[in-house]
Amino acid sequence: MTEILEPAVPADAPPPKKRRRWGRMVLYILATLGVLAIALVVAIAVKASKEPPLVKIDEAASIDESMTRNYGKYSAEKKGWVYVDESNEPFLVRVVQQARIEAVGASDELYFVTSGSSLGASGRNFFGVFQIRSDGKGGDGLVEISDPHRYGSAVPVTPERVRFEALSESGWAWVVKVQSGVDPKQERVEVSNVMLAPHGDNIALLASFKASADAEAGDCLQANIDHASWIKQVAHYESLPEDAPSEEVAAGEALSEHEPLRCEHARWTYGTAAVVGAQPGPLTVTAKGTQYAAPLEARTWKIMFDNKAFVYNVPPELTVE
Structure with a gap:
């Protein structure tokens, strides 16, 4: 019987090449990313379930x-x-x-x-x-x-x-x-x-x-004169001695409660600052109009907010009488 002979391999032939595993590595990476993505979705869902629901008001x-x-x-x-x-x-x-x-x-x-x-x-x-x-x-x-x-x-x-x-x-x-x-x-x-x-x-x-x-007040100039006279009379009664007659004291009290009118048509307009942060911005107040028969002094105030006291620092000239 004839023997089957293997072909001879030359002594100087290079060793056989190993198969590349790049494809397998890519699959491993994709699988890892998939697991991470799933974990992230689960974490977000768990966090959302623990947060209080947003309240919608009727x-x-x-x-x-x-x-x-x-x-x-x-x-x-x-x-x-x-x-x-x-x-x-x-x-x-x-x-x-x-x-x-x-x-x-x-x-x-x-x-x-x-x-x-x-x-x-x-x-x-x-x-x-x-x-x-x-x-x-x-x-x-x-x-x-x-x-x-x-x-x-x-x-x-x-x-x-x-x-x-x-x-x-x-x-x-x-x-x-x-x-x-x-x-x-x-x-x-x-x-x-x-x-x-x-x-x-x-x-x-x-x-x-x-x-x-x-x-x-009708005649505005005359109203100013009447008001100046009233101030003098009030000052007189305020300077009365402690043992002054009760009639004089009562007359002075009645006088002080009836201040004569002077002509006024004054306006103070305000504006708020643009919202730019967590703290309230300043207010601006502008005056215009007439007061006591004369134009009101044109002026603008910038009123700052005191965050510690939680109030605006209103100047005395804008304070309500």
């Missing part, structure tokens, strides 16, 4: 609940909430401003202002400011930060008397125009800007400064 329901709790029942006939204060005086209360703040990645915040008008003969009025936000406990609970009864306005607060201002990236404030006096022919009518904002668990008074002043 404006109508939240306002109705808050108004009923603070002011009483809603009257369909009067189209408002009927509130009776501590002196048993009835008021009709309505919402005159509302805004819901919807921020990306944050729960809603609801802001609104109420106005209460007397239903009695006193003519008193009040307003209230409210913020409703998440209670921060991880559920859908809400908390109310409010000041429901701020008295002191001679006329009701109406929508045009309220401005809602952005002061910082996360801070908002109300500016409510509050009026003293009604008829400029009978008394000095002064309007002030009252700036309020939520701060922690309270409503903070950020500033109170002049907005306008009006008085009609």
Whole structure:
């Protein structure tokens, strides 16, 4: 039988080449990246499940609940909430401003202002400011930060008397125009800007400064003369000795309570700074108009915010009298 012979391999032939494993390495890398991607998705899902849900506020329901709790029942006939204060005086209360703040990645915040008008003969009025936000406990609970009864306005607060201002990236404030006096022919009518904002668990008074002043005194030059005479008389009574007759003391007190009018038609307009950070920027206030029969000095103030005290440093010349 014939033998099968293997072909002879030359002694100087190179060794056989090993197979490349690059393909296998690529598969290993792709598999590793896939595992990492899955782990990342799982981690994101776990983190999201642990974070509290973002709260979305139902404006109508939240306002109705808050108004009923603070002011009483809603009257369909009067189209408002009927509130009776501590002196048993009835008021009709309505919402005159509302805004819901919807921020990306944050729960809603609801802001609104109420106005209460007397239903009695006193003519008193009040307003209230409210913020409703998440209670921060991880559920859908809400908390109310409010000041429901701020008295002191001679006329009701109406929508045009309220401005809602952005002061910082996360801070908002109300500016409510509050009026003293009604008829400029009978008394000095002064309007002030009252700036309020939520701060922690309270409503903070950020500033109170002049907005306008009006008085009609007929002959303005004669009114100045009469006012100067009145100042001299008041000074005389203030200098009376302690044992002065009671009639003179009473006359002096009556005189000091009836300051004669001088002509006024003054305006102080304000502006807020552009929102550029976490802290409120300055306010600018500019004066114009006439006062005491002469043009009001043209001037602009820059009012800085004191973050530590959480107030604006209003100068004395802008302080409400």
